[in-house]
Amino acid sequence: MKQFDVIIVGGGPIGIACGLAAKTKGLSYVILEKGPIVNSLFYYPVNMQFFSSSEKLEIDGIPFISNEAKPKRNEALEYYRRIVTSNQLDIQLFEKVENVEKRDGRFTVISNKNSYSASNVIIATGFYDLPNRMNVPGENLPKTSHYYDDPHFYANQKLVVVGASNSAIDAALECWRKGAEVSLIIRGSEVGQRVKYWVRPDIINRIEEGSIKAYYNTTIQEIRETEILIDTPEGPVTLENDFVLALTGYKPNFAFLKKLGIELSDDEKKLPQYNPETMETNVDGLYLAGVICGGMETHKWFIENSRIHAKIIMNAILHENSKIVEA
Incomplete structure (x- = not known):
C-alpha cells in the first residue's frame, strides 16, 4: 500500500x-x-x-x-x-x-x-x-439533461431551459442564437440577481422583445416525449417540446x-x-x-x-x- x-x-x-x-x-x-x-x-x-x-x-x-x-x-x-x-x-x-x-x-x-x-x-x-433534481415524471427521459454542452445540438429544436442562474441564462441565450426556439421556465419572479452583469440585460431584452418566452413563478409538472406540462400562475400550460435542459443547480x-x-x-x-x-x-x-x-x-x-x-x-x-x- x-x-x-x-x-x-x-x-x-x-x-x-x-x-x-x-x-x-x-x-x-x-x-x-x-x-x-x-x-x-x-x-x-x-x-x-x-x-x-x-x-x-x-x-x-x-x-x-x-x-x-x-x-x-x-x-x-x-x-x-x-x-x-x-x-x-x-x-x-x-x-x-x-x-x-x-x-x-x-x-x-x-x-x-x-x-x-x-x-x-x-x-x-x-x-x-x-444535480438538483426536479423530481417530476419524465425527468429521466433521454430528452432531458442536467448538463449543457454545445448550443449547436439544439439548433431548430423546441427547447425548454429550466432555471434562472448563470448556467440557465447562458444556455438560453446561446441556444436561441443558434436557432433554437427557447422557452425559459423560472420558479421565481425574475431572472436571478447573481447572473453575470453583462449577460442579465441581454436576457431581459430578449424576453421583452419576445425572442425568448419566459414563464415566471412556474414549475414543470411533467415531461413527455413531445411536450411538457407546466404549472403557471394562470394555470396549467402544455408546450410542444423536443429537449429539456434542467439547469437547476x-x-x-x-x-x-x-x-x-x-x-x-x-x-x-x-x-x-x-x-x-x-x-x-x-x-x-x-x-x-x-x-x-x-x-x-x-x-x-x-x-x-x-x-x-x-x-x-x-x-x-x-x-x-x-x-x-x-x-
Whole structure:
C-alpha cells in the first residue's frame, strides 16, 4: 500500500493548489481525480466565460494570461493542465475514491484502482457532480439533461431551459442564437440577481422583445416525449417540446461526507463542520478545501476566495507534525 503525508481527493483547481502547496512544503502527497484534470471544468459548457477575471483564478502566483479579462473554459483548461504538467504534480486521473477509513491514527483511502495510506486527507471534490433534481415524471427521459454542452445540438429544436442562474441564462441565450426556439421556465419572479452583469440585460431584452418566452413563478409538472406540462400562475400550460435542459443547480455529495464522519448542520444549508483557521473537520486529520465548504450555499465559495485553503491546510498539517515531533 502506497503511503503519503497527504492524500487529496479531487483534482480541480483547489485540489491542484493543495498539491502545489504540499510539494512546496516538502510533504509527500497524491491527488486522486475521478476524471480528467479539472474534471468539473471539463464538463462546463464549451463557450462558458468565467465571472472572475484571470488573475483571480490564478493559483500559487502562477500567471494566468487570457485573451480577455475574463477567461473562457478552454483557456482555464489549458492553464490548469500546464500547471499540473510543468510542476510534475502527482495526480492519478480516472481514479474514483470509493471509501476512506481511519484506524490507529491513519487513513486508508480505497479507489477503484488502488489503496493508499496517509496521515491526512483533504476533500476538495466541489459540488458539480450531483444535480438538483426536479423530481417530476419524465425527468429521466433521454430528452432531458442536467448538463449543457454545445448550443449547436439544439439548433431548430423546441427547447425548454429550466432555471434562472448563470448556467440557465447562458444556455438560453446561446441556444436561441443558434436557432433554437427557447422557452425559459423560472420558479421565481425574475431572472436571478447573481447572473453575470453583462449577460442579465441581454436576457431581459430578449424576453421583452419576445425572442425568448419566459414563464415566471412556474414549475414543470411533467415531461413527455413531445411536450411538457407546466404549472403557471394562470394555470396549467402544455408546450410542444423536443429537449429539456434542467439547469437547476448542483450540490455536494453529502452522503460521501457523512460516510467519512463529517458532521453537517441540521438545517437546509447542510454546512459541513470545520475549523476555518485550519480547515480541519470534526475528524482529526480530515480537511475540507474549496467550494464544498459551503454545503448547499454553493454561491459562497469560488476558486478566487478558496484557493487560500491550500496554504492554510498545509500550515496546519506542518504545525501538527511539529507537535508530534516535540512530543
